[in-house]
Amino acid sequence: MLILSDFRLHRPASLADALLLRAELGDEGAVYAGGTELLLALKMGVLEYEHLIDIKRCPELRGVQQVDGTVRIGAATTHRDLETSPLLARLLPALAELERHVANIRVRAAGTIGGNLAFAEPHADPPAMLTALDARVELAGPAGVRELPVEDFVLGAYETALGDDELVTAVVVPVPPAGVRATYRKLATLERPTVGVAVMGEVAGDTFATAPAVVVGAVDERPLRVDATPLAGASVRDRDALEAVVEAARDLVDPVDDLSGSADYKRHLTGVVTRRALEHIVDPGSPS
Amino acid sequence: MSDTTTTAVTGRINGREQTLQIDNADLLLDVLRDLGLRGAKPSCEMEVCGACTVQLDGLPVSACTTLAAEIDGRDVETIEHLDADGTLHPVQEAFLRHSALQCGFCTPGMVMTAKALLEQDPDPSREDVVHWLEGSICRCTGYATIIDAVLDAAEVMRRAR
């Protein structure tokens, strides 16, 4: 059996107490929620902490709420909670669908959206979609609360803008206006995506009103936005426009050889999955 | 503030409330197995195979990657609880009817995962079953009999209600 080394476990009952612990423990303490990433890293010995701060008992950090024109998701909300949230299904169906396909049911039952973002494992589904949706991460610390776009929060592999004395408290996702749709397509060999592509755009018939947001996740260290201007005002059946964006996605990524495939293979897949995502947003019946 | 590396927890294990002094570093799978509950198996120890699956508050979790301290205030159920009254659970009966096991290594995890599904959704489609069992690996059966068994158990349980 893989053995963890000893640590102290703190279980604050409020956000205020959790922040006090963060301020006190700094980089000696890890924030612990679902543990689906952290415990693996601790078991493998790639991370070691003297303190774990379990934030699941802070009621402020759980649940899904509609706030003005946004959906506010508490950081410690599990993937399973999101997969089954009627509010999310109604207001952000593409995100709910993505959540239904994160890893496996055991990971979804334990893992949280805030943990997913804060751990910043590149082979993850939510970051690309949240980037395409223009979502923001809410951070609390001694100096108060600040918000960052998801794409400015995730800096690289396992690297974020989170301070040692801060906590991710929520993910705030604007509800897209009527007529704007989103989708996420991925190819996963094991339980993590090899390539995931999120698209958000205003579609009428088979035509994009403006250039859609196209974001490639899991290939590079952080989600990448693809320039999709060739599709502004164009039909998805306009092969030249579509292939120009597919080509832009392939050119943008900088894959490396790893267990999910060679760099060439991943570059090729980036094009395939980008094409599928763009076709899927226009025609949800298209093959995935 | 906690200044020891153990935590006192009170949780229900297979219906019985227990108070335990848990080493923070202990994983749920180790603690259960030390208590003699050896149905859940260590295998991948990385959340990908499902051999260690138990139910925590009704949902399947990987006991290999869950801190034992997580049982505080919660309900853990393992395969050993299913025939505590002397009769097999309908999911277990269906696994036998469909020969949904060969070596049996994956079976406790499969059964606990399937049982959780049927508690969440008494009338799943075949596709729902396949989706729910993703991440539960069986090296023997080829899965078809397992899926048949889960659908059959669902029907039996619906009729019994």
Ligand code: FES
């Ligand atoms: S041993 Fe826990 S999921 Fe494989």
Ligand code: FES
């Ligand atoms: S019956 Fe042997 S692994 Fe499933």
